[in-house]
Structure formats: C-alpha cells, structure tokens
Amino acid sequence: MINKKIQNAIDEQINAEIWSAYLYLSMSAYFEKENLRGFANWMKIQYQEEITHAMKFFDYVHSMGGHVSLKPIAAVQTEWKNPTDAFKDTLAHEKVVTSLINNLANLAVEEKDHATLNMLQWYINEQIEEESNAEQILAELKLIGDNGYGLLMKDKELALRVFVDPTKTPIA
Numbered sequence: 001m002i003n004k005k006i007q008n009a010i011d012e013q014i015n016a017e018i019w020s021a022y023l024y025l026s027m028s029a030y031f032e033k034e035n036l037r038g039f040a041n042w043m044k045i046q047y048q049e050e051i052t053h054a055m056k057f058f059d060y061v062h063s064m065g066g067h068v069s070l071k072p073i074a075a076v077q078t079e080w081k082n083p084t085d086a087f088k089d090t091l092a093h094e095k096v097v098t099s100l101i102n103n104l105a106n107l108a109v110e111e112k113d114h115a116t117l118n119m120l121q122w123y124i125n126e127q128i129e130e131e132s133n134a135e136q137i138l139a140e141l142k143l144i145g146d147n148g149y150g151l152l153m154k155d156k157e158l159a160l161r162v163f164v165d166p167t168k169t170p171i172a
C-alpha cells in the first residue's frame with residue numbers, strides 16, 4: 001500500500017507530466033502555424049512521450065493499491081518569438097521536471113519507500129535524455145541563427161522523428 005505523502009506527491013507529478021504534454025502540444029501548434037512541420041512533428045511526439053510518463057505514474061499508483069486524484073491543468077503559453085525561443089523554454093522546463101523528479105526521489109528516501117525509489121530510477125534516467133535532446137537542438141538552432149536554409153534542413157530532420165513508447169524501454 002502506498003503512503004499518503006507519496007500518493008499526493010505522485011498526483012502532483014502526474015499533473016506536471018500532463019502539463020508538459022499540453023505545453024509541447026501547444027508548441028506543436030505554434031510550429032504548424034509557422035509552417036515548420038518537422039518541428040511540429042517533433043513536438044507532437046514529445047507530447048505523446050509526456051503522456052506515457054504520466055501514465056507510468058498512474059499505473060504505478062494503482063498497482064500499489066493507491067488511487068490517483070487528477071488535478072486541474074493550468075493554461076500554457078501559445079506563442080514564441082522563434083524556434084530558438086521555444087527550445088530555450090523546452091530546456092528550462094525539462095530542468096524543472098528533473099528537479100521535481102529528484103524531489104520525489106528525496107521524499108521516497110525520507111519515507112523509506114524503496115519500491116517508489118526503484119520505480120523513480122527510470123525517470124531519473126529518462127530526464128538525462130530529455131535534457132540532452134533539448135540541449136542538442138537548442139545548440140544547433142543557435143548555430144543556424146537567421147539562416148533560413150539551415151532552419152529548413154533542421155525541419156526536414158525533425159520530421160523523421162517517430163514515436164517509440166519510452167516506458168517500454170528498459171533502463172540503460
């Protein structure tokens with residue numbers, strides 16, 4: 001049975017993961033509007049990944065005999081200055097999520113909840129990838145600068161991303 005403190009903290013994290021999904025779907029809509037369909041595709045897949053992150057927590061709580069209480073989803077930004085601006089926000093947001101996961105792990109240690117701590121290892125690894133993906137694209141966008149051709153090339157590359165459920169991949 002999952003303890004109340006951990007249950008509440010995971011409910012908050014489910015909300016943060018679904019908010020992340022909503023944020024990236026909003027970015028996808030922004031890129032569609034800018035005719036950058038590859039970037040829009042990348043963000044749509046990011047949205048799908050975030051839903052899997054939320055669902056992994058959701059299923060964990062129920063497998064431990066708990067009961068999830070879903071919270072309201074706050075509004076997200078809908079406009080960005082340019083792709084670099086959107087990826088700066090993506091990286092900043094992923095850093096916040098990493099700190100939320102670390103806080104959850106700290107709570108699991110305090111509560112001596114080893115099952116939850118073990119489950120969180122997957123998220124700790126996943127956040128390394130989340131930050132590194134955003135960091136890489138941001139660095140490339142900085143190199144591209146105002147070069148429209150460079151941006152279109154990047155757009156074509158990001159169009160190739162396909163969805164692979166990350167929760168089905170064992171931790172490295």
Ligand code: OFO
Pocket residue numbers: 017020050053093094097127130
């Ligand atoms: Fe769920 O990792 Fe991004 O936010």
